[in-house]
Amino acid sequence: MDDQILILGAGGFIGRHMLAGLSRAGFAVVAGTRRPLAAPASTTGATPAFEWRAVDAGDPASLRAALAGVRAVVNCVATEPAAMAAATRHLAAEAGSRRIVHLSSMAVYGAATGLVDEDAPLTPQGAYGESKAESERLLTAHAKAGGEVVMLRPGCVHGPGSESWTARPGRLLRAGRLGDLGPGGDGICNLTAVDDLVAATAAALRLPAAPGLVFNISDPAPGDWNSYFLALAQAIGATPLRRIAGRQMTIEKLAAYPLKVLEIAGRKARLRMPDPIPPSLQRVFQQDITLDHRRADAGLGFARTPPAAALAAAAAWFNAAG
Incomplete structure (x- = not known):
């Protein structure tokens, strides 16, 4: 061999x-x-x-x-x-x-x-x-x-080339849908x-x-997710970093399923749709x-x-x- x-x-x-x-x-x-x-x-x-x-x-x-x-x-x-x-x-x-x-x-x-x-x-x-x-x-x-x-x-x-942990967070930061999540981003990244x-x-x-x-x-030596979002935002020019209130993340939870459906349909049509932020991902941002x-x-x-x-x-x- x-x-x-x-x-x-x-x-x-x-x-x-x-x-x-x-x-x-x-x-x-x-x-x-x-x-x-x-x-x-x-x-x-x-x-x-x-x-x-x-x-x-x-x-x-x-x-x-x-x-x-x-x-x-x-x-x-x-x-x-x-x-x-x-x-x-x-x-x-x-x-x-x-x-x-x-x-x-x-x-x-x-x-x-x-x-x-x-x-x-x-x-x-x-x-x-x-x-x-x-x-x-x-x-x-x-x-x-x-x-x-x-x-x-x-x-x-x-x-x-990382869609999940570079591209998607980058797009969400530029769109103002991610930022400083407060306690919602205190989990270990x-x-x-x-x-x-x-x-x-x-x-x-x-x-x-x-x-x-x-x-x-x-x-x-990992930091928390808020620190990562700040560093990534600075690196891609998505500053100033927004403070995202818990109310907005609740709305994101409710919107996650329909946005996922749109994402799948857009993929078939070769169109970029808004990224969902599902509850599972929000739990990751808080996991210690x-x-x-x-x-x-x-x-x-x-x-x-x-x-x-x-x-x-x-x-x-x-x-x-x-």
Whole structure:
């Protein structure tokens, strides 16, 4: 088996950064997507070389063919929750002795509060978190049967191309619908720079053994959400920052469902609709949870991007994208 690394879900935000970053780190990367993929995202301007293989992660035969000749798999599949769990089930069945680096999420901790390490119980809330937790259970069973597995639990992954934690907050800040939320934004903002997630993945691929390891990947010194909104607003020119009253956020809760319907319809028509701020997201802004980063420091030892540099790169992309 040669030294190639298959990246499943290589066409998504994180997958494209994996292609570029792991290639720069010296890995021979293979892009696994359903359709041919153009050059991946790169913050350096360089276009890394990569092989493309057609793969449907939900089809065991297609996945088996894509795995031929690779020594490891980075699972970045991001789709509907049930499909994510199904893809992980097939991957565990087909991987054999290949190492799996699986991108999970802090969503597996659900509504937990305080300092949370990797041994905390998985108490997910909602379909996304439940799918991530189910995927972890499948891979834990695979590791117990002798498989090589590393599971990474990032926080809110931001950076160039991040729709959820860069673009959407940026648009809402410019529209005056986000700002200083007062007590509604006092929760801990566990950001993960996308370049840090790539660096952690590279370190996971280089570990001498991976008998079902789990690592939180997050900023070691997170602030609150109000601080993040202020920093992002300053970086994208969305100042002065508005103070958002609780009454306005109540209105946002009521408007979230119809705005989501409009968002889905607009996506089909290729039109940008106003972003919803669902109650689940508002709960995130208030959650007092801090990911414990110490196991990743000891076990992976990757170099993190300075937070100011990560924010500047994200803001530059957002400003350029308009």
